[in-house]
Amino acid sequence: MAYDHTDIEKKAREKWAGLDLYSTDLLDASRELYYLLVEFPYPSGDLHIGHWYAFAVTDIYARLLRARGKNVLFPIGFDAFGLPAENAAIKNGVDPKEWTYTNMERMREQLATMGASFDWSKEVVTCDPEYYHWTQWLFVKLFEHKLAERKEAAVKWCPKDQTVLANEQVQDGCCERCGTPIEEKWLTQWFFKITDYAERLLDGLETLPWRNEIKDAQRAWIGKSEGAKLKFKVQGVSDKEIEVFTTRPDTVFGATYVVLAPEHPLLSDVGFTKSYMNGEEVEKYVKATTKKTERERSENKEKTGVKLEGVVAINPATKEEIPIFIADYVLASYGTGAVMAVPAHDERDFEFAQTVIASETRSDPQSFIKLVVEPDLVVVKSWGREWINGKEISLLDEIRAGRYPYTGNGTLVNSGEFTGRNSEEVKWDIVKAAGGEKTTQYRLRDWLVSRQRYWGCPIPIAYNPEGKPHAIPPEHLPWLLPTDVDFLPKADPPSAGTPSKSPLASSKELKERVTKIFGEDWTPEYDTLDTFVDSSWYFLRYLDPKDSHNFSDTAFMKKWLPIDRYSGGAEHTTMHLLYSRFFIKALYDLALVPVDEPYAERFNRGIILGPDGQKMSKSKGNVVNPDEFVQNYGADAVRIYLAFIGPYNEPGSYPWNLDGVAAMRKFLERIVRLAERAHDTAEVPEAIQQALARASVKVVDDGDRFKFNTAVAALMILTNELEAFPALPKKALKQLIVMLAPFAPHLTEHVWEKLGGKGSVHQQLWPAATLAAVEEREVVVQVNGKRRGSLALATSTSESDAVIAARIIPAVVAALGGKEPVRVVYVPGKVLNLVVPR
């Protein structure tokens, strides 16, 4: 029986299609329901190794679950809006829609060659009006409940893609998509109020059984910090005050100046700007910093800033007059965009005092360093010595001399009535005394969802003549993406208050549509939605993608949610995963979905490296093309290899071994040969039954843990064991084939037929594992923890009987050296340790 994989795979797929094997009957509750989700792909055009790793391996689990009698929903679709389609349009003049749909067609065919058992009848395509109709409907719901709102804020801008980006989409100060250094702008944009849910997003993590890496990454991203808002009155301009956020209000007595971010709103407040004399210099600095990319701002270690001349703020604790600066080390987008500077107790403020203050005020920077917290002597004792400038000096002396910022807690000094108290203990009393209020800040920013791009879901909003946004009424949804549009991005970035330069602004049809519905002087929203909005709810739509009355079916949602297991990439931890958790929580509050966490389990898979152990990249020339291997060795060999390459339950990185797929091919060929010599014997020998049962249990356990590497190893061991039997019953071999079927769906279908199996191998139930209660197990006998022999003992053997048996072993007798054990440690079935005095 030759193994012609091309022919075998083609025939197997035709057979499955004929039997309609993978359509899920959502109403069939006679079996246990299981919703297995894998992140849907972007239709980039070609299936690469990452796609195979994502879909083929998750498919193994879908098939395992079905074999175990579960009613499995394993859907697929396309995250089809997005920048690459539009960029292709700009570059090659093709219609983004055509580009996208052509790619999807190709990818459907390619996905089929994997042997993936997706239920295509529930396919979801986010750029179909039937889908984005409901994205828009959900947007309107959020808008009506003030969870979607327009506001002015410091936002990230990509000068190449000509669009704003969400905070999460900036990596290393660069645009996630194109790598261009991003700029910060102050703009009016649409936001989802994810910060309202910060606390609940944190709470929800407590009960989720996800791996800690994922939960910790989300916690870090949300970045909760407890602190206080304090108000610094501006002297001379009575109604102005500068509000700062600090996590260390206990150091307020040491605040010797205040710093505003260059984008701080006060700097565009006429009442305030006329209060200082060096307006020109300030404006120059502001302009210079806003021009800088975020990367330039953070890479430049040297701090810069300008003092506002002729105006001072009042420290609310000391009532002293202190200078005001602007400096770009203060972020406009965090806290209040202003900080109180305590150079004695904050490294950044200390550095600023050493450099900028020295040059800006012509006074001794030391006069700004006011010690208010002294390290407790206990602390100093344990780490109190440091080498500074090559000399060993008491750190306490350095701190007292103002030559070293001390950022820990300790005893307050120079702090009025609080002097002598513990800084941590009186922190909140100081807030009260200074007239401030306790607040919690989050690193998480509201989710910016507007994009100045064409190929996205149109935001279903129109503006009245006063510029107030109104939702497009439901009867006009889907709010279609116009086609009479010039995609080319406009050169100038938008600025606050100016009309949008988005591609949609060039559509006459869109404007006419708005005029017709709302009247003259009304204008459409020209921005489109971030594609992460599309993907925040797609898994709800899978339940009934053709429903034209609802975004999803309530009865189905009650049955099938939450998703049992979600398989995806680690790169989505702080983006998609966080966004969709927020989205579901918001919809839960609006009573639209029955659960407030979407995913019961989440598994982040790893990545496949090139054969050289480096990340695959065209420039390194180490890209592995899966098609080549599929052609030479078959899809099944590639599937098994990917399952075998490493544990799927942790986001490690695994180098592609050039001989690996060939090895799996050899394994499959051994299976074929094994099938050829199987007999119609009626009885399956006990030893074979046990080998089958061991594999059956192991594969199920490992599968549930997403450890397909050891599951494959178990099947290899089983194959080795079966090969050793001269007479192989077909019955036994069929069980091996059923267990191998999830991994190698095509070949096993072929072999199943050859063995005379009925129907499809994929309709067979998992072999019941009747592991004989093993009476005897090998027990290791140790003397003082050293292995001295072993015994085959029933698990029911008592400790004293075990000791008697052990004391007959010569090596044990020798090791005991005539001494009596003073202690015996006996773990039945595992170990017997005799402890003697040394």
Added chain:
RNA sequence: GGGCGAGUAGCCGAAUUGGUACAGGCGCAUGGCUUAGGACCAUGUCUCGCAAGAGGUGAGGGUUCGAGUCCCUCCUCGCCCACCA
């Protein structure tokens, strides 16, 4: 700089709760079969040792009858965040 994770053979990796360290695969070696084979089969493959045995999971220490697994210090690598007040 901060957070998280990981270091086991020539390579990828096994080792559910602390209980025989290195399963399975690759690679390599020897032999068989063969006109030949990069096919297939068999055997071997952590180190030292003829053997009995001893040592061995990045380094050092600790807890324990017993540590790859737990604790402390350090080193290296990876990922994420990064002037977040």
